[in-house]
Ligand SMILES: NC(=O)C1=CN([C@@H]2O[C@H](COP(=O)(O)OP(=O)(O)OC[C@H]3O[C@@H](n4cnc5c(N)ncnc54)[C@H](OP(=O)(O)O)[C@@H]3O)[C@@H](O)[C@H]2O)C=CC1
């Protein structure tokens with residue numbers, strides 16, 4: 495394990511020397527990051543294949559392409575975001591000038607998960623750099639090849655410091671968390687999110703927690719079921735279901751259930767063929783522990799489609815199971831290619847069932863009825879989501895991405911990353927051309943004026 499204290503001293507020295515300061519230097523660093531990635535793209539694609547069985551198309555779409563687009567968007571808008579903003583002043587502040595000055599927090603810690611091991615480490619890093627911070631990145635030990643290429647990329651892009659990768663497992667995370675950072679950006683499970691938040695509290699360090707949970711997918715009786723099935727299968731079985739915003743379970747109106755299941759089976763066949771275990775477009779499960787957990791879920795209840803598996807290759811076919819709220823598969827985040835189907839009769843029943851559980855990271859609703867859309871989006875709190883699609887709300891830099899309640903704290907992407915990694919400093923410049931004596935204790939009329947001004 496590297497000497498974390500020494501690493502942090504170097505990062506703080508880098509900040510103290512003002513190396514993070516100018517927007518021009520940040521823009522150059524983001525360009526260097528993109529170049530370091532591009533020149534190592536083949537190695538990165540191979541690492542994503544070896545660690546997670548990701549096809550080139552899926553790896554590019556969900557890992558590398560998202561990062562390129564985020565770098566391009568941030569570089570295009572950074573000058574505007576970083577510029578101090580004038581703020582209005584009230585009558586009580588007549589003569590003064592108010593500004594909001596964004597400044598970096600300092601040295602930030604980014605802890606990333608294994609499921610999108612490159613994208614979920616680099617997307618927050620882009621925000622950290624854009625806002626002028628120094629960063630320490632701890633990727634997951636479960637995807638070691640990707641972590642190795644990531645360290646190569648970051649070291650090449652930032653030769654003078656400012657960002658460093660520290661590889662290792664939970665023990666490295668725990669050592670890092672014993673040190674004081676100026677902000678911690680954690681992506682992972684709610685269980686570890688609590689550990690991170692507790693450690694941060696010791697130093698009063700602000701945290702952003704990108705967590706998970708059970709994201710519902712409600713399919714109402716009027717939905718276009720063929721289209722819904724394709725978009726649900728896309729969202730659920732990309733990365734073999736190991737996606738934090740994947741539809742965790744289906745809640746379908748009982749009149750549409752059988753037709754939806756048939757359309758889902760057709761979509762799975764279209765995407766991955768008759769034997770998904772042999773499809774180069776379909777990924778594998780990250781570890782034996784997760785595989786065994788998912789196989790138990792796939793084996794319970796009535797299988798409506800799929801169920802095939804190859805334990806040696808850690809592959810589990812897209813599997814649809816009939817389920818109910820009491821089933822074990824409905825008691826924890828699935829995070830894999832098992833799709834439970836539950837049914838409802840009245841929309842209110844579905845809304846109450848979802849709203850009575852922990853606030854989900856994502857929610858999906860398929861309907862053509864505006865009143866259904868209004869009812870669900872108004873009565874259910876969730877991090878973010880889609881109407882008549884899945885996943886796509888994460889793929890735009892114009893929407894903040896994050897959870898709420900147990901699914902997370904804070905958000906990022908695009909301008910929201912810059913804001914998340916910046917402290918907004920308020921500066922009021924007071925006039926010296928005159929003074930308003932009513933505010934001083936010596937003023938006899940002060941209180942009367944103050945009451946008129948502050949009513
Ligand atoms: N909101 C979002 O954007 C996303 C959320 N997630 C959520 O993450 C979870 C799956 O990812 P997973 O990696 O398994 O999550 P974990 O919480 O297990 O791990 C996340 C990170 O924390 C590290 N870690 C593990 N244990 C500890 C510990 N005791 N103390 C400090 N750090 C620790 C891990 O290291 P190591 O891996 O080396 O053990 C990893 O780097 C799911 O709940 C999913 O919903 C996933 C992706 C995106």
Ligand SMILES: CCCCCC(=O)O
Pocket residue numbers: 556609610736737738739740885888
């Ligand atoms: C499609 C990319 C998704 C990355 C975040 C997640 O795990 O949901």
